[in-house]
Amino acid sequence: MTTIVRNLELVRDRIATACFNAGRDPAGVRLLAVSKTFGADAVIQAMHGGQRAFGENYIAEGVEKILALRAWQGGQAAQLQTPLEWHCIGPVQSNKTRLVAEHFDWVQSVDRLKIAQRLSEQRPVHLPPLQICLQVNVDGGANKSGLQPHEVQALVAEVAGLPRLRLRGLMAIPEPAADFADACALHARTKAIFEQLNQSGVLPEPMDTLSLGMTADLEAAIHAGSTMVRVGSAIFGGRA
Numbered sequence: 001m002t003t004i005v006r007n008l009e010l011v012r013d014r015i016a017t018a019c020f021n022a023g024r025d026p027a028g029v030r031l032l033a034v035s036k037t038f039g040a041d042a043v044i045q046a047m048h049g050g051q052r053a054f055g056e057n058y059i060a061e062g063v064e065k066i067l068a069l070r071a072w073q074g075g076q077a078a079q080l081q082t083p084l085e086w087h088c089i090g091p092v093q094s095n096k097t098r099l100v101a102e103h104f105d106w107v108q109s110v111d112r113l114k115i116a117q118r119l120s121e122q123r124p125v126h127l128p129p130l131q132i133c134l135q136v137n138v139d140g141g142a143n144k145s146g147l148q149p150h151e152v153q154a155l156v157a158e159v160a161g162l163p164r165l166r167l168r169g170l171m172a173i174p175e176p177a178a179d180f181a182d183a184c185a186l187h188a189r190t191k192a193i194f195e196q197l198n199q200s201g202v203l204p205e206p207m208d209t210l211s212l213g214m215t216a217d218l219e220a221a222i223h224a225g226s227t228m229v230r231v232g233s234a235i236f237g238g239r240a
Contacts, residue, residue: 004042005049007235008033011218015229018222029222032087032211034232036061037239040068043084046235052082055108055230057090063103089171089230091145098122101130108133108171108211111147116159123164132159133171133211138189141175149193157202169209169227170194176216183220187212191225 011031019026034055035043043054043065056062066086073084087106092115100107101122110116110132123130134155137146147155152170160167172190177183190212198206213221213229221229233239 002045002048003237004045004235007237008046008049008051011231011234014218014234015222018219021219022223024222028227030228032089032228032230033235034089034214034230035065035236036090036232038236040065040072042236043069044072047084051235053085053087055087055089055232056104059088059090059092059096059099062086062088063099066103092119094118102127104130106131106133106168109135109145110159111135111137111145111155113155113158116155116162116165120162120164125164129164129166131168132165133169133209134159134167136170136172136190136193138172138193139174139186144173144175146172149189152193153197153200153202156197160203167203167207169207169211170197171211173214177220180220180223183217184223187217187221187224187226194225 015029015031016026019029032053032055033046033051036057069084086104087108088100088104089108091109092100092107097115097118101119102124107119107130119130134152135146136152137144137148159165170190170193174186177186191210194207194210209228210226211228211230212226215231215234218229
């Protein structure tokens, strides 16, 4: 068993324990393995541990990895043929939207109508709709991307009407909190926005994804209601 496979088991145990403590079903929390800066070989090891959903922050690096893994999968045994699911979780600039639209399955970091429109226009018709989360700057961090909380509803209404996209939910990366209670309170702010939007009547169908929590705070995020945790270093190790 490789280190990455062992790490995946430990992370899944953390998720299960956090769900138990929060009175939640572990099936309601998905694990996204953040593979940025790690090569295709690390992703392959995670695949052998049963992981299929991967997150990339850097678009060019992510596309290179997607193509490499697609070619690798083509020559493997049938048990490894389950398609991988690729999430863009980093900032998307206008000159990179075509790459994202053509290669990724999800984009979790949309915070401008222009970007959403370009993704919609550039999504190939032979692919399923691109799954979208809007990024919320829930704590007002000066160096964070994302919508201010009061801006979210207007963009939700716009994005929900774009073709070739499906609005799935919200994503946030708040600043590190002092303790578990503070972390829970921060994540609960995003959960409150999420619930308010689902009850507002502006969406053709309810959102189902709340992408909150990383290696350091996944327990607090799950306590607050996260349905997807984005974990990198606890799976792949530290980054240079």
